[in-house]
Amino acid sequence: MVSRKMGRQPGLPSVLPREFYTRDTLTVARELLGQRLVRLLAGERLSGRIVEVEAYIGETDRASHAACGRTARNAVMYGPPGHAYVYFIYGMHHCLNVVTESEGFPAAVLIRALEPVEGLTTMRRLRRGRPDHELTNGPARLCQALAIDRNFNGLDLCAGGPLFIEPDLPVDDEEVETGPRVGVRGDEVALTLPWRFFVRGNPFVSQ
DNA sequence: CTCTCGATGCGCT
DNA sequence: GCGCATCGAGAGA
Numbered sequence: 001m002v003s004r005k006m007g008r009q010p011g012l013p014s015v016l017p018r019e020f021y022t023r024d025t026l027t028v029a030r031e032l033l034g035q036r037l038v039r040l041l042a043g044e045r046l047s048g049r050i051v052e053v054e055a056y057i058g059e060t061d062r063a064s065h066a067a068c069g070r071t072a073r074n075a076v077m078y079g080p081p082g083h084a085y086v087y088f089i090y091g092m093h094h095c096l097n098v099v100t101e102s103e104g105f106p107a108a109v110l111i112r113a114l115e116p117v118e119g120l121t122t123m124r125r126l127r128r129g130r131p132d133h134e135l136t137n138g139p140a141r142l143c144q145a146l147a148i149d150r151n152f153n154g155l156d157l158c159a160g161g162p163l164f165i166e167p168d169l170p171v172d173d174e175e176v177e178t179g180p181r182v183g184v185r186g187d188e189v190a191l192t193l194p195w196r197f198f199v200r201g202n203p204f205v206s207q
Numbered sequence: 208c209t210c211t212c213g214a215t216g217c218g219c220t
Numbered sequence: 221g222c223g224c225a226t227c228g229a230g231a232g233a
Binding site for chain 2: 068071072073089090091093
C-alpha cells in the first residue's frame with residue numbers, strides 16, 4: 001500500500017495558495033521558513049527548503065525599494081500578492097522576492113538562502129566550481145543555481161508556472177532566529193529592525 | 208578562516 | 221553621474 005503524505009497526492013504537488021501571501025508580511029516571512037521553492041527547468045525539478053528570508057514592508061521602510069514611492073522598477077511590489085519580484089543589482093546579480101499583503105501596499109519577502117533538495121547536479125553546473133554548501137547560500141547565488149532572472153519578474157507563483165512554493169517541513173519556533181537585515185542602507189530604524197528570519201545552525205544560511 | 212576591494216548594468220536624482 | 225536588498229578573487233594570519 002502506498003503511503004500518502006498529509007494533504008497531497010503523489011505526483012500532484014500542492015502549491016502555497018494566494019491566501020498564504022495575503023497576510024501580514026512578518027507572518028509570511030516566518031512561515032516561509034521550511035517551505036520548498038521549486039523551479040521547473042527543462043522538465044527537471046530544481047528545489048530547496050527556504051532557510052533564510054527578509055521582510056520589506058511599506059514605503060516607510062527606508063531599506064525597501066518602495067521607500068521612494070512607486071516606480072517602474074518596484075511596481076510589482078505594489079501588485080497582487082503571490083507574485084515574484086525579481087530585480088537586477090550590482091550590474092550582475094538577481095534577487096528573488098515574493099510579494100505579500102494587499103494589492104496597492106508595497107511589501108515583499110526576499111528569499112536569501114535555500115537548503116538544496118532536488119536537482120543538485122544541474123545546480124552544480126549552473127554554479128560551476130562552487131562547493132555544495134555555496135550553491136544556494138545567498139540571494140543572488142540561489143537565483144543562479146535555479147536559473148532565475150528578470151524574466152521572472154511579475155510571475156504568478158500560484159498559477160502553475162515554472163516557479164512556485166510547495167508546503168514542506170515546518171520549522172519549529174525554537175529553531176527560528178531573527179536579526180537585522182543584511183546589506184541594507186537606510187535610517188537607524190531600518191538598520192535595527194529584526195526583519196531577517198533564518199533557521200538557527202542551518203549550514204546553508206548566508207554570510 | 209578573515210578582510211578588502213573591484214566588477215558591472217541600470218534605475219533614479 | 222551615483223549608488224546599489226552581492227559575489228568572488230586575492231592577500232594575510
